[in-house]
Amino acid sequence: MTRITNLVIKRAHGAKFWTVDDEEYLDFVSGVAVNALGHTHPEVVEAIQEQAGSLIHLGLNYGYYESAVNLAEKLAEITPGELDTVFFSNSGAEAIDGAIKLARAATGRPALIAFEGSFHGRTIGATTLTASSAKYKKHYEPLMGGVHHIPYPYALQLGAGMSEQEATAYSLDRLQKLFELQVDPSQVAAIIIEPFMGEGGYVPAPVAFLQELRKITEKHGILLVFDEVQTGFGRTGKMFAAEHAGVTPDILVLAKAIASGMPLGAIVAKRELHEKWPVAGHGSTFGGNPISCAAALASINVIVREQLVERAAALGQQIVERFNRSIGHFPAVAQIRGTGLMIGVEFKDQDGNPGTKLVAAIREEALKNKLLVTGCGVYGQTIRLMLPLNIAEEDLDQGLTILEQAIAKAAAN
Ligand SMILES: Cc1ncc(COP(=O)(O)O)c(C=O)c1O
Incomplete structure (x- = not known):
């Protein structure tokens, strides 16, 4: 590291x-x-202590427990559009890998499109989507198959004096070329994007670009996945960066600030999409553990109340x-x-x-x-x-x- x-x-x-x-x-x-409320916020500490005294771990395959159910309901309430169903993981990368599986299982399609400059994590799936540095991939080839990359609409890096509109047009054109030359849209399960690129440079995607992506994905039955691992929970001045563009993705991936430092990730989507994920097609021993969920509920409450x-x-x-x-x-x-x-x-x-x-x-x-x-x-x-x-x-x-x-x-x- x-x-x-x-x-x-x-x-x-x-x-x-x-x-x-x-x-x-x-x-x-x-x-x-991660620490959107700073370190050791008293209400988060108290929630963790209280939860640790009553239930530390079961696993969500036991059945249900309050903190996970309450958190799922809270996420359904605060996330954009009608995203209402949650799969809990332990980290951002793990949630990204889950989103890849969900997209492939739900669409029956193999291909994925991600962006140059993006960072999605360190598991093999997330590493394959990542394209912010060759050093993250060195020694690990061959990675996961079926992944294509196009340029992020990052005007300053794409060309001297390029405007945001030109960067948007350029990236959309590269997407169109990808469809024509390399992968038919009917084979694409998902386009995965950070609506505000983090590790790759703190670069917001132009609103028009995200809106256009939404139209293109809808036209071709491709799922739109927003990686809001770094942007979620107020960081960009909206609860979720998707709100800046008024775009609701099909899958929203969350982690980092969700639980003020307790390990937790979430894959949020509509129930009808989650229901296309076969039972036993995914799972996790620790994902959505009671203490992480209690910490998340406490931190979301503080973010909203204050x-x-x-x-x-x-x-x-x-x-x-x-x-x-x-x-x-x-x-x-x-x-x-x-x-x-x-x-x-x-x-x-x-x-x-x-x-x-x-x-x-x-x-x-x-x-x-x-x-x-x-x-x-x-x-x-x-x-x-x-x-x-x-x-x-x-x-x-x-x-x-x-x-x-x-x-x-x-x-x-
Ligand atoms: C946008 C984004 N996605 C995914 C990840 C991976 O998250 P984790 O480190 O929790 O696996 C990160 C981590 O920096 C990230 O910034």
Whole structure:
């Protein structure tokens, strides 16, 4: 695994953690977009403790238990459209693999289409869909068959000066060419996309692109799968990123922030689709374990009650405006983008190439000043902010100031 620091960490609370030597750090990584409520939120801790006292594990093949049923009902309530039925897994990658199985079983079709730059996880199925770095696939070929990739509509990377509309048209054209030259649409089970690309660079897909994908998939009987493992639960300033485009996918895959750090993934779809999945066609010993489900219910309750989705939208706008003023003028800053608290700052070097070294220098300088931030992007050229949605104003300001100073220092060299 990659380690982003060599720190030995003892405890964490809110947007901070402390090392074994009691050094305090601000955490703008949030367990890689997991701790939407910050670390050890009291209501989540209480729910975990209470659940652990009454039921730790059975397995959902026993029958039913309250926390899993209540969580499934809650997810049906808060997810877009009429998605009303849930299969629980342990992680994002595992849920993606489940979604692949569901799509193939329900359609009887073999092929899958994913996007260059995307990241879906580390199981063999999810690794096959992933195309954000060849190093994730090196040594593991041959991977799963039947997977095709087309470019994500990421204007800045697709061509100098390309507009969002041009990027949308280009990616749609490549999809059409794929249908004509390589795989007939009648053979395609699903198109799988992150509606807001995470690891690949913190890049939102244009609304028009997602809407067009919805029309194309409907026309050909292809299932549309949204991987909202990183975007779900308020991160983008909507409960789910799908809402920005007003598009309901056929399958919504969730994990990360769902349970504030307890392992849990979810495959959400309409009942009629889930019912096409044969009994015993999938399963999991731990998936949907009672403690993870209780933690998820508690964290969703806090997100809704404290209107943290709305807060994420407002704070995100303020941060982007602040960055435009404070760092937007540096030639090394290629783009400041994002919605809600999914904000990326992409860097370029003096020759216009990806600013990989700049990002490494910024992260190192920030860490020296006790702020943990990390990067993303195919070349590691983007700084990404993964703030708790409930971050205290004071922590936010302090962290942003450290980051701006680190950027100013790196950009000046
Ligand atoms: C969009 C997306 N999908 C899937 C995954 C895989 O999730 P997990 O690490 O829980 O397997 C990730 C993890 O970073 C992700 O960002």
